[in-house]
Amino acid sequence: LLDDNRLDILLEERLPEKILHLFHNIGQLADEANVKVYVVGGFVRDLLLGVENLDIDLVVEGDGIAFSTRLARFLRARLRVHEKFGTAMLVWDDQKIDVATARREFYQHPAALPQVEASNLRQDLYRRDFTINALAIQLNLPAFGYLVDFFSGRRDLEQGLIRVLYNLSFVEDPTRIIRAIRFEQRYGFMMEAETLEFAHEAISRKMIGEVSFERMFDELLLILQEKNPVPALCRVTEFGIWEFFLPDLQWSDGLESELANVTTLQHLLKEQQWWDSKSQWISYFLVLTKHLKPDGIEVALQRYPLKLWIREAIVTISEEGFRVAQELDKWLKGGKNSELDEILQGWSVEAFLSLRATYPVQETILLLEAWQAIRKTSISITGNDIKALGIKPGPIYGEIMNRLRVERLDGTVQSSEEERQRLREILIELGYGSKD
Numbered sequence: 001l002l003d004d005n006r007l008d009i010l011l012e013e014r015l016p017e018k019i020l021h022l023f024h025n026i027g028q029l030a031d032e033a034n035v036k037v038y039v040v041g042g043f044v045r046d047l048l049l050g051v052e053n054l055d056i057d058l059v060v061e062g063d064g065i066a067f068s069t070r071l072a073r074f075l076r077a078r079l080r081v082h083e084k085f086g087t088a089m090l091v092w093d094d095q096k097i098d099v100a101t102a103r104r105e106f107y108q109h110p111a112a113l114p115q116v117e118a119s120n121l122r123q124d125l126y127r128r129d130f131t132i133n134a135l136a137i138q139l140n141l142p143a144f145g146y147l148v149d150f151f152s153g154r155r156d157l158e159q160g161l162i163r164v165l166y167n168l169s170f171v172e173d174p175t176r177i178i179r180a181i182r183f184e185q186r187y188g189f190m191m192e193a194e195t196l197e198f199a200h201e202a203i204s205r206k207m208i209g210e211v212s213f214e215r216m217f218d219e220l221l222l223i224l225q226e227k228n229p230v231p232a233l234c235r236v237t238e239f240g241i242w243e244f245f246l247p248d249l250q251w252s253d254g255l256e257s258e259l260a261n262v263t264t265l266q267h268l269l270k271e272q273q274w275w276d277s278k279s280q281w282i283s284y285f286l287v288l289t290k291h292l293k294p295d296g297i298e299v300a301l302q303r304y305p306l307k308l309w310i311r312e313a314i315v316t317i318s319e320e321g322f323r324v325a326q327e328l329d330k331w332l333k334g335g336k337n338s339e340l341d342e343i344l345q346g347w348s349v350e351a352f353l354s355l356r357a358t359y360p361v362q363e364t365i366l367l368l369e370a371w372q373a374i375r376k377t378s379i380s381i382t383g384n385d386i387k388a389l390g391i392k393p394g395p396i397y398g399e400i401m402n403r404l405r406v407e408r409l410d411g412t413v414q415s416s417e418e419e420r421q422r423l424r425e426i427l428i429e430l431g432y433g434s435k436d
């Protein structure tokens with residue numbers, strides 16, 4: 001890290017040309033509008049750490065909404081404004097830019113959502129979670145690249161420390177304890193001694209129990225979306241706060257190694273581009289719920305705002321997981337493609353991964369490859385082809401198509417011509433006679 005507070009050279013070195021150019025434009029617009037504009041938070045933290053992060057959060061000292069409108073016009077970007085919070089979001093190409101009016105927050109009572117009022121940059125940064133997230137870089141051209149560090153966040157970054165900004169931070173917002181754990185594990189940092197004490201104190205005062213399930217769920221998702229969530233999950237158990245996520249979950253070495261297996265599998269899938277990382281959390285979550293008894297599952301389903309298919313997956317894994325896992329084992333010893341298709345009918349890749357988390361990775365990859373190929377297989381015969389042969393539409397169509405698909409999957413039929421030939425044969429077998 002550099003010693004002085006001018007970071008313009010660092011910005012030039014580490015940012016893509018497009019972003020650097022964007023920042024210069026923002027600086028110029030800010031000068032014209034006579035407001036001060038800063039890029040803040042995770043972006044600055046990661047810039048100093050040399051970690052890629054292109055989530056741009058701007059804070060405006062002045063009217064943030066007026067500025068975001070001006071910026072959107074200049075960039076021809078899409079703009080969404082939240083008048084009530086003094087914030088706006090721009091989407092420019094595929095780049096998201098969040099703009100906020102510098103603000104101060106009041107908590108009406110501990111663990112409540114904050115009330116907002118316009119204020120200056122220092123107060124805006126002071127309401128944040130940790131010193132390492134309370135850094136800002138000014139973008140106005142005369143001061144372009146100037147680091148604003150009111151709370152010695154840069155020193156803490158250099159020393160690898162997570163430090164709260166004030167003593168009651170965890171009492172005001174206990175989810176910050178979980179955020180602290182996440183950042184600690186992500187960067188290999190430690191909570192600074194006093195911060196650690198505050199965390200233990202807030203935990204022993206049962207502050208986390210005051211947080212809504214929705215917010216707890218958001219925090220859990222953020223952990224499960226980390227590159228490797230397992231260390232943070234272990235740390236959560238060390239702090240004794242698992243019960244606030246899934247009360248009936250028994251942490252064990254077995255569970256830990258299943259989660260680690262999911263990490264390995266997902267990593268391999270990402271390399272194959274078979275995997276959308278936005279849904280990474282789902283497989284981990286399904287591994288966790290797989291270890292719950294029915295009562296625990298009931299609690300999870302009641303508490304958390306899960307999509308229907310995920311709810312269904314949780315129940316299916318609990319009720320049928322064991323049988324399906326055994327069938328997959330058997331299939332690996334020499335099954336037909338159509339049998340695998342049948343076994344995994346209705347399963348998602350996410351649920352499949354959580355089911356296979358107890359097994360060796362290599363076999364699972366083998367299964368996945370076979371399954372992916374099956375999913376891509378389709379037959380060329382359509383209902384119209386059957387109709388053209390004079391068969392009255394009805395359930396028989398589905399039956400015929402299904403038989404053809406099975407044969408195609410198992411390789412006894414290998415081309416469109418062979419499908420047509422087989423179609424005629426099947427119709428004769430079914431007693432429809434030849435229409436040739």
Ligand code: ATP
Pocket residue numbers: 040041042043053055057127128129130133134173175176179
């Ligand atoms: P990540 O790299 O995980 O996205 P981030 O620091 O960008 O990390 P966000 O969750 O996007 O995190 O939050 C943006 C900023 O808002 C943070 O840098 C932090 O300063 C602030 N923030 C987020 N959550 C809280 C909170 N619970 N209390 C105080 N400040 C918070």
